[in-house]
Amino acid sequence: MQQTLNTTLLIIGGGPGGYVAAIRAGQLGISTILVEGQALGGTCLNIGCIPSKALIHVAEQFQQTRHHSQGSALGINVAAPTLDIGKSVEWKDGIVDRLTTGVAALLKKHKVQVIHGWARVVDGKTVDIEGADTRIQCEHLLLATGSKSVNLPMLPLGGPIISSTEALAPKALPKRLIVVGGGYIGLELGIAYRKLGAEVSVVEAQERILPAYDSELTQPVLESVKQLGIKLYLKHSVEGFDAGTNTLQVRDPNGDSLNLETDQVLVAVGRKPNTQGWNLEALNLEMNGSALRIDQRCQTSMRNVWAIGDLAGEPMLAHRAMAQGEMVAELIAGQHREFNPTAIAAVCFTDPELVVVGKTPDEAKAAGLDCIVSSFPFAANGRAMTLESKSGFVRVVARRDNHLIVGWQAVGVGVSELSTAFGQSLEMGARLEDIAGTIHAHPTLGEAVQEAALRALGHALHL
Secondary structure, X not given: OOEEEEEEEEEEOOOHHHHHHHHHHHHOOOOEEEEEOOOXXXXXXHHOHHHHHHHHHHHHHHHHHHHHXXXXXXXXXXXXXXXXXXXXXXXXXXXXXXXXXHHHHHHHHOOOEEEEOEEEEEEOOEEEEEOOOEEEEEXXXXXXXXXXXXXEOOEOOEOOEEOHHHHOOOOOOOOEEEXXXXXXXXXXXXXXXXXXXXXXXXXXXXXXXXXXXXXXXHHHHHHHHHHHOOEXXXXXXXXXXXXXXXXXXXXXXXXXXXXXXXXXXXXXXXXXXXXXXXXXXXXXXXXXOOEEOOOOOOEOOOOOEEEOHHHHOOOOOHHHHHHHHHHHHHHHOOOOOOOOOOOOOEEEOOOOEEEEEEOOHHHHHHOOOOEEEEEEEHHHOHHHHHOOOOOOEEXXXXXXXXXXXXXXXXXXXXXXXXXXXXXXXXXXXXXXXHHHXXXXXXXXXXXXXXXHHHHHOOOOOOO
C-alpha cells in the first residue's frame, strides 16, 4: 500500500543547489524532504568539479615528478616515476566519499529527510517516488535536477566512446585519446590525460580553443597546450567513428575528410538542463529555450514551484546553484531576498587556470561603457617566478568616468584563488583607487591585482 508523506518543502535533486537549499531550510526550521536518485552531491561532487580537480592534481604531480627525473633547474633529481592509475582513482574516490558522507551528515543534523529514489511529478504539490511506493504532498516544490552531458548522434557513447563520467574513473589509460570539444571540460581533461602520458588530440568546430573566452585571455593556455604536445584540429567537424579501424572521421575547413586513429574518444561538447525522465511536462511550466524560466526569486511560472541551478540555464555553475538554493529556503521562511549578484565568477582549471568575473573589455564596450582596460603580467610578479610560472596576467576593466570596476580577468598558475577577491571587489562596488590603495601581502600572486589597478591609474610600481 502506498504511503503518503506531508512536508512544507520538497526538493528534487541532491546536487549543490538542492542539498544547500535543504540544509538552509533545515536551519530555518522548515519541514524538508530531499529526493535523490543517485549519490548525494550530484554531478559536481561525484562526476564533475571535485573528481576532475583531483585527477588534474594527480596529473600535475606526475608531470612534475617526470620533469624532475630529467634533471630540473631546481636541482631536484629523481628516478623516472611510474603511475598506478587504479590507486589514483581510489584516492580520488576517497575524497568524493568524504564529501558526500559529510553532506549526508549535515542533512541529518538539520533534520532533513532524505529519500533515495526517482521522483515523478504528479502536480505542483504532489510527487511520487518510483520504487519506494511513496507519495509526497508538499506546499513548496523546489526543482534542482541539474544538467547532463550533451551527446552527439554520430558518436553514441559506449566502448571506446566515453563521456567525462568515464574519463574521471579510468580503469587504464589509453595510449591515444581524442577529445571532441575544446571548451573548458574537454581541455581540463585533455590536459590532464596528456600529463598522465596519453597522446592527446582536440577536435573543435570553432576557430580557437575555449571559444567562450576572449583570445588574449586564452593565448597562454594555447601556448601551454602546444608545449605539452597536444594536437589541435580547429574548425574541424566530426562525422563519425569507425569501430573496425578505431578511427574518428572528421572534416577539415576545406571540406576534406580525415581519419584520426585513436584508442578512445572523449565527447565533451557541453551540458544541457536535465528536464527528462521525471515528468516535468505535468507542470506545463514556461521555458527559456531548453531551461526553465525563472524570475529573480527563482520562481517558475507556477506559484510555489521553484527552480535553481543548471535546470534554470546558464551560467551552469555549482556556486550559482548553491547561492540560489540558500535564497529559496530563506524566501520560503518569509525573508525578503532576490537573486541579483553583481557578478558570478567562472573558473577554468586548465594549465594555466583562467578566471572571468564581471564584464570583459568586449562586453563593457557592447554595453556602451567607456572603460579603462589594464593588465599586469605575472612575468613581473616575484611569487609567480618562485612558482616557475611566469605566463599570464591579471586584467581589470573599469569605467573611465568614475573608476568603478566592472570586470576582472586573469590567466596564470593558481588564479582560481583570486576569483574571491575579484567577486568581492565587484559586489562591494570597489573603484580602482580602493584596490590600488589596499596593501597586498608580498610576495603573493594577489599583488598583480593591486598592480593592475595601479597601472590603470597610470602608475604601476613594478612595470
